[in-house]
Amino acid sequence: MNAVSVSEDKPKESRFTLAGAAAVILGATLIFGNIYLLNRTSRLETQIRELRGAVRTELANLQHDTIATTSENSKALAGLRQLLDETGSRNQQAASQATLLARRYSEQLAKKLERQEKQVSEQHQQLVAQLGEITQTTSQTDQKVSGIATEVTGVKSDVAETKSALDKTFGDLRSVRGDLGIQSGLIATNARELAALKALGERTYFEFQLPKTKSPQRIGDVAVQLKKSDTKRNRYTIELITNDKRVEKKDRTINEPVQFYMAKARLPYEIVVNEVQRDRIIGYLAAPKVRDVR
Structure with missing residues (x-):
């Protein structure tokens, strides 16, 4: 139980x-x-x-x-x-x-x-x-x-x-043959004749009285140096500087055209001395008016 x-x-x-x-x-x-x-x-x-x-x-x-x-x-x-x-x-x-x-x-x-x-x-x-x-x-x-x-x-x-x-x-006025054998234009022997040449207007004229110096003197566009002057014989000697060259013009007489050429010039330049003094010459430079254009 x-x-x-x-x-x-x-x-x-x-x-x-x-x-x-x-x-x-x-x-x-x-x-x-x-x-x-x-x-x-x-x-x-x-x-x-x-x-x-x-x-x-x-x-x-x-x-x-x-x-x-x-x-x-x-x-x-x-x-x-x-x-x-x-x-x-x-x-x-x-x-x-x-x-x-x-x-x-x-x-x-x-x-x-x-x-x-x-x-x-x-x-x-x-x-x-x-x-x-x-x-x-x-x-x-x-x-x-x-x-x-x-x-x-x-x-x-x-x-x-x-x-x-x-x-x-x-x-x-008269025309003579220059020292280069070229017939010169009319030359003047005094101031009255130079005035007549200027009136004609065929060339450009530069009157000068060049003394004897140690360096060249400018006449127009030409350099000139007087080397010698002989008053008794009316002769002189100068030296030109043209076209970068020295050219001597020896025993030149009065009223004689001293001729030389410059660049671009058809006609010759002419230096005419009318009077020779002691260490001085009196005259003019005749430069042609017409030049070649190159």
Whole structure:
């Protein structure tokens, strides 16, 4: 009987043990669930606080930017109004100044016209007076014209005499053969004949008085140096520098054409000495006017 009782109590203890374990597991699950929910809730609250803070910061920045923009716009609007006021004031000043300048110009123009009218009136009076003087002078001029006609007749007579003397001078001029064996043009033996040659204009003439020096002297475009002068025999010796060469003309006599060529010249140059003095010769250089153009 006792054995049967013992076998019946064991199943009851087993059932109590499973139920307790299930209760423990359920309680633990509830505890962990609550902990998870609390943790999740805390995180959400933290995120919400951060989001609210960010929103507040953004709103504050937006409000600050809005205030700054509004202030800048207000300043720009105030500046624009001031500029418009200044422009209007300047336009009024410019209009007033233009009116003043126009009035001054008008007054100056009126004064200028008045002066011109006065000058024209004075000039008219002067012309009237001069016309009277011209009328009076005309009669005097008529008398002078007859006197001038008489003088012209005398001048014509003088011209005829001068022409006759010039013709005689041309007749006295002679042409001789130069030291190069080339027939020379007309040569002059004195100042009167040289003046006649210049009047003909066939050559260019350079008069000279060449002293004896240590270096050549310029006559026209020729360099000449007097080496020797013999007053008793009327002879002289000169040295020419032509075309970068030195050429000596020795023992030449007076009124003899000393001939030489220069670059680009078809005709020879001629030196004619009319007078030989001690350490000095007097004469002229005749240069051709026509040269070759190369």
